[in-house]
Amino acid sequence: MEVEGLKGKAAELAKSLIPEKLPVHVAVIMDGNGRWAKKRGLPRVKGHERGARTLRKVVELSAKLGIKYLTAFAFSKENWNRPREEIDFLMNLLRNYLKKEVKTLKKNGIRLKIAGDIEELPEDIQNLIRKAEGETSSGQRLELILAVNYGGRAEIVRAAKGMAGEGEFSVDAFRRHLYLPHVPDPDLLIRTSGEQRISNFLLWQMAYTELYFTPVLWPDFSEREYIKALLDYQRRERRFGRI
Ligand code: IPE
Ligand code: IPE
Ligand code: MG
DSSP states (O other), rough: OOOOTTOOOHHHHHHTOGGSSSSHHHHHHHHEEEEEEHTTOOOOHHHHHHHHHHHHHHHHHHHHHHHOOOEEEEEEEEGGGGGGHHHHHHHHHHHHHHHHHHHHHHHHTTTEEEEEGGGGGHHHHHHHHHHHHTTTTTOOOOEEEEEEEEEEHHHHHHHHHHHHHTTTOHHHHHTTSSTTSSSSSOOEEEOTTTOOOTTTTSSSTTTTTTEESSOOGGGGGGGHHHHHHHHHHOOOOOTTTTO
8 A cells, every 4th residue: 555655665565555454453562672772872761762753653654554543552560660760761751742742643633542550650640641632532543542550460450340340240341341441452463672472461452463573672663664564464364263
């Protein structure tokens, strides 16, 4: 397919994309920021800064391709175990993203949602989240979900509690108590940086997700790399237990 604004090798590769075969929901574990910085003799946080840039590009391209949901793992429950300075930096990045990105998201028809235990975040960030979600809620092109203070096991426990409160026990009842019940399960998971694990991301939702791992570090993950992942996905045969 032709994608507006794409140039060079990325545009060339994009020609082989078949719109009907694109995933509806892409999930991304944005990993390798620290190693990217270390390789360059820079402090880890510089990697996070560059990583935020990569996210902007991936969001923009997703919207152009007609992908409907993009979930990006931005901060896990386990990430609280990092040094204070790094946590503060990441929270600041989130603050800035919520303040500065809303305009662009609105312009591009992107609605923002957060998945995770928001009430454990600094109060000002909670307010910024409510504001950003509200201001972008009419976006119809793409839903961007940032997983923040997110853990798959915590989400499962939360949903189990909700289901018990309701008194109906089934897969459908469980789904109604996820952070974002309206979002379809991811079709494709991309993890950068060579690690081949799930790290407590979307555990319940990934029952039939296609997994794609690349050694490329997140700050280096380009439009071309993203299209390569989508082409790989297109070649897969999804069976869902059938023959
Ligand atoms: C991913 O990059 C970003 C977050 C987890 C917030 P890392 O910070 O995990 O980078 P590496 O894995 O140490 O290289
Ligand atoms: C997963 O990356 C979390 C995010 C990308 C936000 P980590 O770097 O925290 O995962 P592990 O510790 O390598 O499994
Ligand atoms: Mg990591």
